[in-house]
Amino acid sequence: MAKQEDKFKSVISHAKEYGYVFQSSEIYDGLSAVYDYAQNGVELKKNIREYWWKAMVQMNENIVGLDSAIFMHPKVWKASGHVDAFSDPLIDNKDSKKRYRADVLIEDYVAKLDAKIEKEVKKATKRFGDAFDKVEFLATNGRVLGYKEKGAAILKRMGQSLEKEDLADVKALIEELEIACPLSGSKNWTDVKQFNLMFGTKLGASAESAMDLYLRPETAQGIFVNFLNVQKSGRMKIPFGIAQTGKAFRNEIVARQFIFRMREFEQMEMQYFIKPGTQKEWYEYWKETRMKWHMSLGMGEENYRFHDHDKLAHYADAAADIEFRFPFGFKELEGIHSRTDFDLKAHEEHSGKKLQYFDHEENKSYAPYVLETSIGLDRMFLAVFSNSLQEEELENGTTRTVLKLPSVLAPTKAAILPLVKKDGLPEIARKIMGDLKWDFNVAYDEKDAVGRRYRRADANGTPFCITVDHDTLNDDSVTIRHRDTMEQQRVKISELKDIISKEVSMKNWLLKM
Ligand code: GAP
Numbered sequence: 083m084a085k086q087e088d089k090f091k092s093v094i095s096h097a098k099e100y101g102y103v104f105q106s107s108e109i110y111d112g113l114s115a116v117y118d119y120a121q122n123g124v125e126l127k128k129n130i131r132e133y134w135w136k137a138m139v140q141m142n143e144n145i146v147g148l149d150s151a152i153f154m155h156p157k158v159w160k161a162s163g164h165v166d167a168f169s170d171p172l173i174d175n176k177d178s179k180k181r182y183r184a185d186v187l188i189e190d191y192v193a194k195l196d197a198k199i200e201k202e203v204k205k206a207t208k209r210f211g212d213a214f215d216k217v218e219f220l221a222t223n224g225r226v227l228g229y230k231e232k233g234a235a236i237l238k239r240m241g242q243s244l245e246k247e248d249l250a251d252v253k254a255l256i257e258e259l260e261i262a263c264p265l266s267g268s269k270n271w272t273d274v275k276q277f278n279l280m281f282g283t284k285l286g287a288s289a290e291s292a293m294d295l296y297l298r299p300e301t302a303q304g305i306f307v308n309f310l311n312v313q314k315s316g317r318m319k320i321p322f323g324i325a326q327t328g329k330a331f332r333n334e335i336v337a338r339q340f341i342f343r344m345r346e347f348e349q350m351e352m353q354y355f356i357k358p359g360t361q362k363e364w365y366e367y368w369k370e371t372r373m374k375w376h377m378s379l380g381m382g383e384e385n386y387r388f389h390d391h392d393k394l395a396h397y398a399d400a401a402a403d404i405e406f407r408f409p410f411g412f413k414e415l416e417g418i419h420s421r422t423d424f425d426l427k428a429h430e431e432h433s434g435k436k437l438q439y440f441d442h443e444e445n446k447s448y449a450p451y452v453l454e455t456s457i458g459l460d461r462m463f464l465a466v467f468s469n470s471l472q473e474e475e476l477e478n479g480t481t482r483t484v485l486k487l488p489s490v491l492a493p494t495k496a497a498i499l500p501l502v503k504k505d506g507l508p509e510i511a512r513k514i515m516g517d518l519k520w521d522f523n524v525a526y527d528e529k530d531a532v533g534r535r536y537r538r539a540d541a542n543g544t545p546f547c548i549t550v551d552h553d554t555l556n557d558d559s560v561t562i563r564h565r566d567t568m569e570q571q572r573v574k575i576s577e578l579k580d581i582i583s584k585e586v587s588m589k590n591w592l593l594k595m
Pocket residue numbers: 299300301302332334341342343344345347348349351414415416417454456457458459460461
C-alpha cells in the first residue's frame with residue numbers, strides 16, 4: 083500500500099515538475115479537484131484526443147463528429163433524468179467530519195477482498211511453481227471462492243438497495259461490514275443521503291429574468307438533442323454514430339486522487355444509433371473494439387479488465403466499465419452503456435418534437451436504440467502518464483527516471499541537441515529543427531552536458547534525441563538515441579523524418595488494433 087502511495091505521489095510531483103499538470107489557482111492555495119494542463123500536458127491531452135478521434139470518427143465512415151454547447155436548455159436535464167436521479171449517496175463520519183460516497187466505501191471493501199484473492203494466487207504460484215494452474219486454482223480454491231462469493235453478494239445487495247432507493251439498507255450494510263472512516267478509523271456514521279452532482283448557474287442580465295441553467299454533467303445529451311439534425315443533414319443510415327469531445331462538470335462529493343475525479347473534466351463520447359433489438363450484438367462489438375483501442379497503446383494487457391455492472395444507471399439495460407490499474411488500484415477508465423431508447427424517447431416527450439428515424443428497409447419510423455462509449459480524457463491521461471513513469475536501474479548501477487509514453491502520444495517527438503554551443507553545431511541543429519517542425523513537435527536544447535540533456539528528455543517522455551556533433555560537419559549524419567532502449571544509431575540527416583515518422587505515426591499504432 084505504502085509503495086502504491088509513493089508511486090502515486092511521484093506521479094503527481096513529476097506531472098508538476100515537467101510541466102504536465104498544475105493545481106488550478108495554485109497561488110491562492112488551489113481549488114479542490116480542479117487542474118490546469120501545462121505546456122507538455124496540453125500536448126499529451128491533444129494527442130490522446132486525436133488518437134481517439136482518428137479511431138472513432140475518421141476511421142469509421144458511419145461515425146461523424148459534433149461540438150455542441152456546454153449550456154443547454156434546462157429541460158434537457160429534466161428529460162435526461164439528471165435533475166431527479168443524477169446523485170450520489172453520501173455519508174458523513176460524525177467524528178472525522180469527512181464526507182464519503184457510501185457506494186465507494188462499500189466498493190473499496192470489496193476491492194480489499196479482490197486484493198486478498200490476488201495474494202492467494204501469488205502464494206500458490208510460489209508454492210507450486212511451473213505446475214501452477216491459475217484458472218483451476220481460481221475456480222476451486224475454497225478461500226478464493228469464499229472471497230468471491232462474499233464480494234458478489236455485497237455488491238448485489240448494494241445494487242438492489244440503491245435501485246430501490248433504500249438508503250437505510252446501504253447504511254446498514256456499511257455497519258454490518260464494520261467499515262471504518264479511512265482517515266480516523268471511526269465507525270460513527272450519519273444516515274446516507276442523496277446529493278445531486280450538477281452545478282447550477284444563471285443565464286440572463288437581471289435577477290428577475292434570469293433562467294436557471296446547469297453546466298452539462300455529460301456531453302452525451304448534446305448528441306441526443308442533435309440526433310435528427312445530424313441524421314438528416316448527413317443523410318445518415320442506421321447504424322451510425324455521433325462523437326464529441328468536450329468539457330463536463332460534476333460537483334463530486336469525494337474529489338481526490340488528482341485528475342482521476344475532477345469537478346471540471348473532459349469526456350470523449352460516442353453514441354451509436356442502432357435498430358431496436360440489435361443492442362446486445364452492438365454492446366459486445368463496442369466492448370471489444372474499445373478494448374482493442376486501449377491494447378493498441380501497448381500498456382500491458384494485465385492492466386485492463388472489464389467490470390460488468392450490477393447497479394445500472396437509470397437509462398441502461400446493460401453496462402460495463404473498462405477498468406485500468408491506476409497507482410491506487412483497478413478503477414473505471416471508460417464506460418460502455420446500452421442506453422436503449424430512453425434518451426430519445428424522453429426528449430420527444432419533454433420537447434414535444436418527434437425524434438424518429440425512418441427506416442426505408444423496414445418502411446417504418448422508430449426511435450433508435452443507443453450504444454454509448456464514454457471515456458474521460460483526463461482519466462486516460464492519468465492512465466497513460468502513471469503507467470509510463472518508471473524508475474530504471476541501469477547496468478552501471480545508476481538509476482534513471484523515464485516517462486515511457488507511447489511515442490504516438492508523446493508531447494515532443496524529438497529533442498535536437500548540438501553537442502557544443504559553438505563551431506557551427508547550433509546552426510545545423512536549428513536547421514534540422516526548422517525542417518522537422520513541419521511534421522512533428524520538436525524541441526531544441528543546448529544547455530548542460532549532453533548526458534544531462536538525455537536524462538531531461540527521458541523524464542519528459544521524448545522518444546528521440548538527435549545529437550549534432552563535429553562529425554556532422556563532414557558526413558551530414560547525426561546520432562539518434564532511442565528513449566526506451568537508450569540505443570544510439572548514426573544516421574543521415576535526410577533519414578530523420580522517416581525514422582521518426584515510422585515510430586510515431588498514428589497509422590502504425592492504430593493498425594495494432
Ligand atoms: N454519458 C455517460 C457518462 O457520462 P459516466 O460513467 O458517468 O458516463 C463516463 O462517465 C466517463 O467519464 C468515466 O468512465 C470517466 O472516465 C469519466 N469521468 C466521469 N466522472 C469524472 C470525473 N469526475 N472526473 C474525471 N473523469 C470523469
